[in-house]
Amino acid sequence: MSGNKKGSFIKGAAILTAAGLAARVMGFVYRIILTRIIGAEGMGLYQMAYPIYTTLLVVSRSGIPIALAKLIADKIAASEKKAAYQIFKVARRMSFFIGLLISILMALVAKPLLNLLSLDPRAYYAVIAISPAIFIVSIMAAYRGFFQGMQDMVPTAISQILEQFIRMITMISLVIFLVPTGIKFAAAGASFGAVSGSLGGLLVLFFIYYKRRENIFSFLARGEDQLTIKSGTIVKDIVTLGVPITLGALVMPLMSLVDLIFVPHRLQVAGYLVNQATRQYGMLSAVAMPLVNFPTIITVSLSASLVPAIAEAFTLGRKKLINYRTQTALRLTVLISLPAATGLFMLAEPITDIIFSEPGAAVPLRFVSWGVFFIALQQTSTGILNGIGKTSLPARNLALGALFNAVINYTLTALPAFGIRGAALGTTIGFAIAAFLNLYYVKKESGFIIDFKSLILKPIIAVLLMAGFVKLAYLGVFILLTKLNFIYAYQFTTIAVIVMAGFIYLFILLLLKEIKYNDLAVMPAFGERLASLLLKRGLLEEE
Structure with a gap:
């Protein structure tokens, strides 16, 4: 377990960031597809379940992985590796019981809560369908916190991508299957995607954990012998760190x-x-x-x-x-x-x-x-x-x-x-x-x-000029394509104007010397070459 090496930490952080972006993109894609299938009304029912779920989920698990990661990292740094594993076991038990309790609570209060809030009663099925996910995600949070505490971000990244992928497939499949039975059941099918997705993410963490268990236990066994930490003390430490994090989240x-x-x-x-x-x-x-x-x-x-x-x-x-x-x-x-x-x-x-x-x-x-x-x-x-x-x-x-x-x-x-x-x-x-x-x-x-010129004046000038271009270009391109009897004039005009507006905006910023060398140089693959080329042409300034 070479997680303490700076290079592996940076690599892990990069993988985790890429996984988060991939999951966000998949989330955007399935929302587009679902909205086209069940419309705004069906998505409204789905969204009525989601804030209840996310609020209870934060209470159930948000503080534990961060607190767990910090406590485990501290113990490993102090060579108290056996204590680190003990902290994980206590946190896992906490996650199990808290997650189970809140999942059951969500299912039991679904109907009276919707009535109390005067919400559409059809959302009941969506709330019930998503409630088991809290239990699964809570356990998953403990495993993610354990690996992150050992400075190994890869398992979390893999589970995030798989979780969102399974969620997307489940949601789309169930919605298509359930739409004929009624919009309330289709919305419930969309909600159930959180359950199947989190289960997939948890299973892959189980797989990684048990596949690596010999290396993990060997690594943890190399720590100095320590007195056993009382479970109550560990719970107190987790709560002390986790509650402020939870309140913020x-x-x-x-x-x-x-x-x-x-x-x-x-x-x-x-x-x-x-x-x-x-x-x-x-x-x-x-x-x-x-x-x-x-x-x-x-x-x-x-x-x-x-x-x-x-x-x-x-x-x-x-x-x-x-x-x-x-x-x-x-x-x-x-x-x-x-x-x-x-x-x-x-x-x-x-x-x-x-x-x-x-x-x-x-x-x-x-x-x-x-x-x-x-x-x-x-x-x-x-x-x-x-x-x-x-x-x-x-x-x-x-x-x-x-x-x-x-x-x-x-x-x-x-x-x-x-x-x-x-x-x-x-x-x-x-x-x-x-x-x-x-x-x-x-x-x-x-x-x-505050640098007024760089932070306020130049961006506003660039955006105003871009906005003027969008207004004129959209009208001009649409009229031209309509006269040419182009079937997809509306769609093509919108996409073309967005792309052109992006280039216009970037060009204006270059003219205003608002883009700096380092802004482009940090871009992967071609960033440094592009920055050097524009610098030679006098369109960029070095910082």
Whole structure:
């Protein structure tokens, strides 16, 4: 077990990141397919089960793998390897009983909870179908935490990819099979994908664990003899570390749960029938939000890599390096998220129509599209704050944003003039508040100085010019293709304009000298050659 080597750690982290991206892409794909099969109403039923599931899942397992990884890594570093394995066994038992209890609880309270929240009663089948997944995922979390504590990220990466792949196949197959029996059963089939997927992920972890058990036990046996740690002490250590992590992780699913509680009910107050409210909720949660979240894949990775980089500079007391890395991270975040938000806003209807076959979802998407920008800023600034050791601030700021989201959702969604627009607006404002509070504390705690020209002025100029091109090009290309009687004029125009807009935006940034040498050089395969070529042409600046 050579997990302590820096090279293997970096390799493992890269594999884990790639696995996360692959799982995210598969998740986006199955949402597209399912929405086309069962529509926004069916996805609304599926989404009603999901926030309940994710909230209870966070309570069941979120703190354990991280706490377990830290405790095991600490014991291995201290050569107390037998104690490390003992910690894993206690954590595994905790995961088993907590997961089993919460799975049963979810199944038992499904019907009264839906009635209490005034939700569509047809969602009951979806809630029941997904409830066993909590038990399975909780056990899986213990094994992932064990391998991560030994600095071996490969098993987690493999299980993530297999879990999502099996989930995708199960969901699509069951939905196709169950659609003739009714939309509520099809939604339940989609929910059951979480059960089969997590079971597949757990089985592959079992396989890896037992295949490597001789090497694992041999590695652990090389530790110094230690006194047996009491199980109560281990439980206390896991709880002490895990509870704050769990509370922080609860904020995001609670925001989704707030939407679930308020949006369908307040839409009914606004005058929608139950099935209409479910459909509207599905358009926001199952169509608009996946489109908003997809571009943030990049900023999630950026945030993860930012934590050690900022932490290193902070430990060394190098304020200039902190400022440089913070400036670079925020600049890249703005350059990526601002055009994505603008594009979703301007092309909301063709994008939702072509991808999901739900053009009506353009209504909430236009209001929540700017959430791309604020979610990205919130993620990156969270990485910066975590890097300087202020780990409680991002969770607190996000909780405050969630509170504003709840108030706006409750107030505006019930007004006929707003409807689902109010819910979308609440989400955007909630993340905006969290992002701006994070940025305030980044400046306060790190002494970061905002470069107005690089962070604000140049990106806005580039986006405005890109937006002008999109407006003119879309109309021009569509009219031309229509006159030529091109069958897929609508689809081709949308895709062509998005691609051209990306090149136009990049070209404008190059002209404004906003793209730096290192921004391109870090790209795999061709990045360094492209950066060198553009540097010779005078289109790039060295940092």
